[in-house]
Amino acid sequence: MSGGYTIARLQRGSKRFEVLVDPDKALDYKLGKKKDFIDILVYDEIYVDAKKGLRASKNDVKAVFGTTDINQVAERILREGDLLIKTEQRKKLIEDKKKQIISFISKYCVDSRTGAPLPPLRVETALEEAGVRIDPFTPAEEQLRYIISELSKIIPIKQTLALLQIKIPAVYVGKAYGFIKNSSDILNENWLSDGSYSAQVAIPAGLKQEFMEKLGSITAGTAYVEVVGEKTI
Numbered sequence: 001m002s003g004g005y006t007i008a009r010l011q012r013g014s015k016r017f018e019v020l021v022d023p024d025k026a027l028d029y030k031l032g033k034k035k036d037f038i039d040i041l042v043y044d045e046i047y048v049d050a051k052k053g054l055r056a057s058k059n060d061v062k063a064v065f066g067t068t069d070i071n072q073v074a075e076r077i078l079r080e081g082d083l084l085i086k087t088e089q090r091k092k093l094i095e096d097k098k099k100q101i102i103s104f105i106s107k108y109c110v111d112s113r114t115g116a117p118l119p120p121l122r123v124e125t126a127l128e129e130a131g132v133r134i135d136p137f138t139p140a141e142e143q144l145r146y147i148i149s150e151l152s153k154i155i156p157i158k159q160t161l162a163l164l165q166i167k168i169p170a171v172y173v174g175k176a177y178g179f180i181k182n183s184s185d186i187l188n189e190n191w192l193s194d195g196s197y198s199a200q201v202a203i204p205a206g207l208k209q210e211f212m213e214k215l216g217s218i219t220a221g222t223a224y225v226e227v228v229g230e231k232t233i
Contacts, residue, residue: 005042007050008074010081012064018050019043019074023086030083030137031093037075044070046077083137093136098127100140101147105157108206109148112158126154141207141214142182148204160232161202163187166215167224170195176218183211205230 005020020042028034046056058068065073085093106120130150135143151157164184168176177197180186184201191197203211208227215223 006086007084008078008081009084010077015056015060015064016048017056017061017064017073017077017081018047019045019077020047020050021074021078021083023089026078026083027085027089029078037071037078040078041071041074046070046073085136090136094134097134097136097140097143098124101134101144102127104140104144104204104206105148105151108204109157109159112156115158118155118157122155123151126151130154138182141210142179144204144207145183145185158232160205160230161185162205162208162227163200163202163229163231164208164211165200165224165226165228166198168197168215168219169222170197172219172222173197176215176223179214179218183207183214200228202231 004022006023006026007018008021008026009016009018011017021040022042025034025040029037029040034040046061048054048056061068061073065076067073102120102123105123106118109118110116111118127147130153132147132150134147148157148159166180168180173196180199180201184203187200187202189197189199212225215225
């Protein structure tokens, strides 16, 4: 990886697609700080191996992406795939995400034996002991369920969960389901005859507002969400 570009990579089955992108602009786009795809692509080529200069065939590109438009394909590769970033960039992203996670756990979780708050330093130490892997690109709220589960093996931890009843119109189920699955515990779910999706889910109570806002954004405000209770675990 040179200072002028880096690689964005997407694997689809046995096919790999790569593009060369501007490191800083691509990272900003991946993190949602940059909204447009302008000036991100360095070379107007789709590769199977960018380091070797091996180009992808147009037939393969068309079969996977439904188009051969380079900008559309490159944008999807960056958005859906992996971005190779500099070591210092990755380290900073992970540290920032780690601080968010520690802050949330200290604020919304307690020691299950005493009911006392968990000090940030204790949470940080437990994260290291548990060997928890923090993903620099996945939103913190989507990683908390896994992280708290891993921490419970190291320290006595208890949190309050909000129970939500949700219903997603059929047209948005494809977009919303991955977010729901990653961000919550699905207690029960139903796929309705009209194609819509209904479920009761449990999420950390402290993330209730963020969850509802994100789901509203994904579904253009059409999702039905009702808080039906709380439980402590």
